Amino acid sequence: MDDIPLGxxxxxxxxxxVSSGFFSIAETAMMAANRHRLRHLxxxxxxxxxxxxxxLAKVDQLLGVILLGNNLINAAAATLTAVIAKRLLxxxxxxxxxxxxxxxxxILVFAEITPKVVGVAHADRIVPVVSYALAPMLRIAxxxxxxxxxxxxxxxxxxxxRPATDAAAxxxxxxxxxxxxxxxxxxxxxxxxxxxxLDVEALTVDDVMIPxxxxxxxxxxxxxxxxxxxxxxxxxxxxxxxxGGLENIAGIVHLKHVLxxxxxxxxxxxxxxxxxxxxxxxxxxxxxxxxxxxxQTDRQRLGLVVDEYGELQGLLTIEDIIEEIIGDFTTSAxxxxxxxxxxxxxxxxxxxxxxxxxxxxxxxxFPLDGPKTLNGLIVEQLGEIPDAGTRVRVAGQAMEILQTxxxxxxxxxxxxxxxxxxxxxxxxxxxxxxxxx
Numbered sequence: 001m002d003d004i005p006l007g008x009x010x011x012x013x014x015x016x017x018v019s020s021g022f023f024s025i026a027e028t029a030m031m032a033a034n035r036h037r038l039r040h041l042x043x044x045x046x047x048x049x050x051x052x053x054x055x056l057a058k059v060d061q062l063l064g065v066i067l068l069g070n071n072l073i074n075a076a077a078a079t080l081t082a083v084i085a086k087r088l089l090x091x092x093x094x095x096x097x098x099x100x101x102x103x104x105x106x107i108l109v110f111a112e113i114t115p116k117v118v119g120v121a122h123a124d125r126i127v128p129v130v131s132y133a134l135a136p137m138l139r140i141a142x143x144x145x146x147x148x149x150x151x152x153x154x155x156x157x158x159x160x161x162r163p164a165t166d167a168a169a170x171x172x173x174x175x176x177x178x179x180x181x182x183x184x185x186x187x188x189x190x191x192x193x194x195x196x197x198l199d200v201e202a203l204t205v206d207d208v209m210i211p212x213x214x215x216x217x218x219x220x221x222x223x224x225x226x227x228x229x230x231x232x233x234x235x236x237x238x239x240x241x242x243x244g245g246l247e248n249i250a251g252i253v254h255l256k257h258v259l260x261x262x263x264x265x266x267x268x269x270x271x272x273x274x275x276x277x278x279x280x281x282x283x284x285x286x287x288x289x290x291x292x293x294x295x296q297t298d299r300q301r302l303g304l305v306v307d308e309y310g311e312l313q314g315l316l317t318i319e320d321i322i323e324e325i326i327g328d329f330t331t332s333a334x335x336x337x338x339x340x341x342x343x344x345x346x347x348x349x350x351x352x353x354x355x356x357x358x359x360x361x362x363x364x365x366f367p368l369d370g371p372k373t374l375n376g377l378i379v380e381q382l383g384e385i386p387d388a389g390t391r392v393r394v395a396g397q398a399m400e401i402l403q404t405x406x407x408x409x410x411x412x413x414x415x416x417x418x419x420x421x422x423x424x425x426x427x428x429x430x431x432x433x434x435x436x437x
Contacts, residue, residue: 009084013106016077020111023070026134028119029126030055030062037124048128051135058138060152064145065138074111078103189327196325203288206372208324209305209314211352217242218253220269228267231258238302238317241276246312251276252302281306284313292321342413348402351375351409364414366395375409385409 033052041049055062078100085099119126138145156162180194218230218241230239231253239253240246250273257275261267282291282303295301295318305314341347347362352373355366371377378401379385381394385407391400402411 006084006087009080009087013077013080013084016073016080017106017110020070020073020077020107021115022130022133023066023073024112025115025119025126026130027063027066027070028116029123029130030066030134032120032123033127034124038127041128046128048131051131052127055131055134055138060149061138061142061145062134064149064152065134065141068141068144068148069137074107077107077111081106193326196327200288200321200324203324205282205286205288205291205303205305205316206284206313207354207356207368208288208320209316210320211314211354211373212246212312213352214350215240215246215315217246218272219244220250220272224268227269227272228262231255231262231267240279240304240315241272249279249304249312251279253277279304282316284308288321288324291316292318295321346400347414349374349412349414351378351403351412362414364397366397374412378409378412391415 030052033056035053035056038049038052038056042053081099081103082096085095085102089095089098177195177198180191180198216234216236216239218227218239220227220241221244222230234255237255239255241250241253242248243250253272253276258267258272261271261275280298280300280303282294282305284305284307286294291303295303301318303316304312305316307313349358349362352375354372355364355374355377356368356372358364358374359366359368366374366377371380378392378394378399382392385404386392386401386409388401388404391398393399398415400413400415401409402413404410
């Protein structure tokens, strides 16, 4: 080696550092690459992505060939540096120390840190390219890599460590939700719809149904004039019909079938009973997505939610389920909103309003893992029905009870977060008075 010119040695050292940098950038990029994006590119016919997926399927062999090449090159670079230091500084401990410092600095900057930072930043673009070089290297070095991996596998068994499978690369529902909400892949309405779709997975029909006390229905025992008025002013295409009350459901009236009766002047209980459709019942607690599929299978649009004893709990339509995913879109009847906003910023709310609807429409943060209505939440946390005029704080929200009736809270005013009077103390959820803001 003494006959080789110094310039050639320096050039060779530079080549070794570049080669080491290639292995470093390849290692980091392969480990940081988005496998889902690689699968998408592979389906589109990108050959580099197919090669990358094949290499990542044998990650132990892939790391073996990368680290084998990287360590051989770094060792050769260290040896070459010692030769160059000897040429420049002569033999001795000083020359050896300076050479060691120089090659350590060179490897860190040019062969490790810089390439790995670039590999992380542009992993998805680098991987399909470096795969063309790594694939033949893996075939050539397969015997050496196999021999080295014998010791690696033995050590892993000794430490009782199981290598991760490809299943570990799949995303959980919470991880997917974070990707949707925090990533830059989806924006605006698309992000909201995808997040809602993930939330629907955990919902049941109880979370979305219209509570029993808010169901609009026809009482077939009512006077003919009242039936005519209800049908003429209804904002719904289908109405439950009953005999005297919701305890006796007779069927479902489709308003398009009532048109002929109206034209013939035959809108009465007897003729309405002839056009009734059988009621469609939904068991309480049914998962929402399962019920959506059931609606599709049974070709139904409206279901009556009943408990295990057959008692009516609420009403569910296919539109209610769809609105959970894409947001509100149906036209509501005038006065059907469960809240109204007053001039002072406070909001008067129906006590039987579903907590989920309040959270979605008003931005409140009521818990959803317990009672389904505001009345139920207040009664559960206070242990009693407070008198009208009582101010309370439930789940961090200040509110005032405006009206109670039939052992239930009918109307509640959600107080604005500021401007509360200190002279009107709030009752906390444990029943103790509090005057703090």
